[in-house]
Structure formats: C-alpha cells, structure tokens
Amino acid sequence: MLFSLLYAIVLYPIVYIFPAYAANGAPVLFGGGKPIDRKRKINGKRIFGDNKTVRGLVASLICGIAVGLIEYPFLHFMLPIAILLAVGANIGDLAGSFIKRRMNVPSGRSVLILDQYGFFVVAVLLAAPLGHLPGLYGMIFLIILTGITHILTNVGAHRLKLKKVPW
Numbered sequence: 757m758l759f760s761l762l763y764a765i766v767l768y769p770i771v772y773i774f775p776a777y778a779a780n781g782a783p784v785l786f787g788g789g790k791p792i793d794r795k796r797k798i799n800g801k802r803i804f805g806d807n808k809t810v811r812g813l814v815a816s817l818i819c820g821i822a823v824g825l826i827e828y829p830f831l832h833f834m835l836p837i838a839i840l841l842a843v844g845a846n847i848g849d850l851a852g853s854f855i856k857r858r859m860n861v862p863s864g865r866s867v868l869i870l871d872q873y874g875f876f877v878v879a880v881l882l883a884a885p886l887g888h889l890p891g892l893y894g895m896i897f898l899i900i901l902t903g904i905t906h907i908l909t910n911v912g913a914h915r916l917k918l919k920k921v922p923w
Contacts, residue, residue: 769894770901771827775838776879777905779820779845784913786819787812792850804853805863817842833888840883848878866923872906873899 789811793803824838852874856867876898880889890898914922 764891765893765897769890769898771831771834772837772888772890772894773841773876773879773898773902774827775820775823775834776841776845776875778823779816779842779879780849780875781909782815782819783809783812784918786815801857801860802863803857804850805857807863808850808853813846816846820845833886837883837886837888840886841879844879844882845875847882848875851878864921866921871923872903876902 820842
C-alpha cells in the first residue's frame with residue numbers, strides 16, 4: 757500500500773517528467789554558439805535573444821530523447837512521450853523567451869512563473885494526448901517539485917559558473 761502510493765505520487769511522476777527536465781537543463785551544459793533567431797527582430801525586438809542557441813536546442817532534444825530511450829526498456833510507452841516532452845519543453849521555453857522580448861524584459865532576466873513553468877506546461881500539454889499522465893496527486897507533486905528544482909538547479913548552475921545569473 758505505502759509503496760504503491762509512493763510510486764503513484766512520487767516515483768512515476770518523476771520518471772514521466774524527467775525527459776522534459778533533461779531537455780530543459782541540457783542547454784546550460786551543452787548550449788552556446790549561434791542564436792536560433794540569428795539576431796533577427798520583430799518590430800525592433802529580438803525574437804528570442806542570445807541565450808537561445810542552435811546548439812542548446814539540439815542538445816536539449818538529444819538529452820530528452822536519450823532519457824526516453826533509457827526509460828523505454830522499463831516503460832515501453834515512454835519513448836514517444838519523451839519525444840513530445842522534449843519538444844514541448846523547447847517550445848515552452850522558446851515561447852517564454854518570445855513573450856519576454858515582447859514585454860521588453862532583457863535577455864537573461866527572469867519573469868516569475870513563465871520561467872519556472874513555461875517548459876513544464878507546454879511539455880505536459882503536448883504529451884498528454886498519448887496518455888499515461890500521472891494522477892492528480894502526482895501532478896500536484898510535479899508542480900511543487902518543478903518550482904523547487906528550478907530554483908535549486910539554477911542557483912547551483914550559477915555557483916558552478918555554468919550560468920551568468922542564478923535564475
């Protein structure tokens with residue numbers, strides 16, 4: 757009984773969302789290089805900014821899908837879900853950057869909720885049609901975990917000099 761609750765509320769939700777987490781974190785480790793938007797502008801404002809790079813995008817997709825490949829032998833349904841979670845995490849992150857540029861938020865600055873949850877929301881929405889979502893309590897756990905993890909990993913990456921700012 758206790759193990760099945762732990763599995764349903766904590767373990768399975770972490771396994772489910774981990775491709776999106778890996779995709780979201782990979783650009784910090786493997787990014788850099790040429791910006792995706794090639795410094796182009798819309799109405800005088802950058803599309804995404806210098807921190808959204810081609811190498812970061814490719815690394816993000818590779819890492820998210822690699823997690824799905826690792827999970828596949830244990831949960832066969834996770835590979836297509838992992839692909840959608842990785843793609844969704846990138847769409848959410850890029851959409852967040854696009855919105856921030858429209859709001860005149862400088863590249864590298866944080867916008868509460870958008871930066872912490874944009875990747876998560878779009879990833880889950882994109883993968884949801886394939887089913888296998890964690891239950892209500894598992895999703896609540898993931899919402900809390902995502903907020904805490906986002907803060908801790910960004911502060912850690914900043915202290916390790918992987919990021920210029922701690923957000």
